[in-house]
Amino acid sequence: MDHSVISLGSDQITSIQDFDDTKFAALDSSNVLHMIDKISFAKVGELPTTSTAHYALAELAGQVSLVYNSGLVGGIMYYDIDSDGDGTIDSLDDFPTDVTQQTDTDGDGYGDNADGISGDLFPNNPEQHEDSDGDGYGDNKFGVDGDLFPDNSEQWADTDSDGYGDNSDGLMGDQFIDDSTQWNDSDGDGYGDNPQGNSPDSCPNVAGFSKLDRFGCLDSDFDFYSNPDADFTVADGADALPNDGTQWLDMDGDGYGDNQAPANNPDSCPSVAGNSTQEIRLDGAIISKFGCLDSDGDSFDDLSDEFPDDQTEWFDADGDTVGSNTDYDDSEPLIATEEDYCKISGNQSNACKSWNDLDYQEYLNRDKADGETDLSYSAWLAQKQAGLLEDDDGLASDIKDVAIVGGGIFVVATALILLGSFIMKRRKLSALVKRYGVPFQPKDENTANQEALEGTAGLSATGGIEADESWDDEVAAMDFTEKQEDVDVADAEVVSADDLYDTDADMSELAGMDIVSNETSEADMSAMLQEESKPVVEEKPSNTPPLPETGLPEGWTMEQWEWYGHEWLAKFGNQ
Structure with missing residues (x-):
């Protein structure tokens, strides 16, 4: 017959009993209560008593009640036990058999001591207890604060479920956490690199902000239409005027945008290429008019240009077919040249x-x-x-x-x-x-005052005609x-050879x-010399004459006016 032997010490066993479903209780002569595991038949604990105990009773909360007697007195002793010897009695120990754990705050079966056996890294979260990558998110991806990337310490969440973590700066980070079709953005312009995804970047290696013709390409004027390039031209829809934020379409390709005012330089003829910039009205007023036909290149559109093939003319106020730039008087149809004016006026x-x-x-x-x-x-x-x-x-x-x-x-x-x-x-x-x-020889020899009166002041002083402009x-x-006018025509006499x-x-x-003889006698010559040697003294008028309404006559000085102004007024009046 097989049997097992267990040593409980040197004292005599006085009694043995069934303590609970898992243990036996044995009392020895030294009043020590020994706990023996029913399955392993090994001692799992002991409880010293102070009196002679006869019977041990297990309480529901893990305590032990002992029936004893001491001399003539008997009674029941009530004991709290610490099965694992961790200093916490079993009634207060959430883990009475685990010396490394005592409490389990969240009640998930894992002790609050993270370093103990079955330690809980999330003592206040009953849905998490382990964090393999140490990122602070539990390995239970379905629990609160669960880690969808338990082996990636830089990621834990994936809002759009595209397999890329919400931490954009981390390993496998998602640049578009709410868009499951995009996750990477190489140039950082906000448009994803996935060409099959939403708003794909047409220029993934060049940061750009275009979005109305294509996404993510250069847009110099910030009108959201991209600059044209070799792969995407104006014909494909790129910005026809990439440096003007108010224009982007140019249907006729003449350099003037199709957007009308208040846009810059709006094309007045958007379907016909032209280079005009102005229009002249019937009253001669000039207004802006861009992009219409201008055959002679004078900036005026052919429709308003009265001389569409003459670059030097565009307006004819008097309708005489002579342009205003050439016409001597464009308000009189009979006068086109200075000659016309002189003959008529x-x-x-x-x-x-x-x-x-x-x-x-x-x-x-x-x-x-x-x-x-x-x-x-x-x-x-x-x-x-x-x-x-x-x-x-x-x-x-x-x-x-x-x-x-x-x-x-x-x-x-x-x-x-x-x-x-x-x-x-x-x-x-x-x-x-x-x-x-x-x-x-003038009728009267010119003096300075006479020259001033005749408007030729200075001619005698300079010795002759200096320039044609003086005339x-x-x-x-x-x-x-x-x-x-009465014209007297003298009878012409015809003289034969x-x-x-x-x-x-x-x-x-x-x-x-x-x-005839031109000889002059000595007496006459002497008299002439004496006459010429006599100085001529002129006296300055006592009162300065008033200036004419038009001011000091051209070519006069104030000193000349003080001397000879009376004569000028007498000749020309106060004009």
Whole structure:
């Protein structure tokens, strides 16, 4: 017969009994209660008593009641036991047989001592107790604070269930935690790299913010249309005007956007390519008009341009087919040039006189040598009056005429006389220019005050005509009133060559000169010198004349006005 032996010490066992379902209780002579496991038949604990015990009774809460007697006194002793010897009695020990655990706050069967056997890393969470990756989230993915990535300490949650954790910065992080179709964003522009996902990034390696034509590409003007590139052109839908945030479509490709005002430079003809920028109204007002046909490139659209093929003209106010830029007076249809104005208005300025002087017009239309320039009308008139326009061709013509009438010897004599006359005349003219500043002697010798009155102040001081501009006059305003002028035409007498060069004419008549003695007596010369040496003293007027309404006349100084202003007012009035 098989049996087991257990040693309970040297004292005699006085009694043994069935303590509970798992243990026997044995009392020895030393009043020690021994607990023996029924299955292993091993001692699992003991409880010393102070009196002679006869019977042990297990309580429902784990306590032990002992029936004892001591002399003539008997009774029942009540004991709390600590089965695992961890210092916590079994009635208070959630783990009475586990010396490493005493409490289980959340009641999940795992002790609060995380370092003990069956330790609970989440003592207050009954749904979690273990955290394999140490990220603070329990391995029970279905429990509270469960870890969907128990082996990845950088991830624990996955809101969109795409297999990428919500911690975007961690390993296997999801850049789009609410979009299960996207998780990665290489360029960080907010558009996912997955081309089959939502809002896929068309330029995954270049950060961009376009979204209306394609996602995630460069958009320089921030209008949400991407800049065109080799893979996506304007024809594909890219921004036709990538540097203008108010425009992106340009249907005709002329560089002006289809969006109308207040957008920048709106195309007024969006279906027709054009380069116009302006429109001119019937009243001459100019407004902006972009992108319409402008055939001559003058910036005005063909529809409003009255000269669509002339880059220099675009408006004709008077309807005379001459553009306002060229038209001398675009308010009068009969006046297109200065010549028209002068012939119609009767203006008497030098500019108009030049148009009405047929000789001057013939002079302007002459054959000119290379580099030869025209004199102004005033300069030409002065030289004509001085005879300076008689050139060598005229002289040769005179000599030829005389030669035909008089014969060879007479020609030689006449030529000498004419040549001498020409030289003397040239010297005389040079002397006049040197003295008066002009090639003729004025009716009255010019003084500074006379020059100022005539508007030629300074000519005598400079020694002659310095520039053609000194002769030009401003063209006065047009006067369209009809003027009746009486023109006296002298009867012209026709003189034949026979009458002019008759055989009785002497040499001086043929030369056109009076041969008289120019000698001056010594007494006359002395008197002339004494007369010239007498100083002429002018007195300054006592009162300065009032200035005209238009101010000090052009070319005058205030000092001249104080001396000669009275004369100017007497001549021109207070104009």
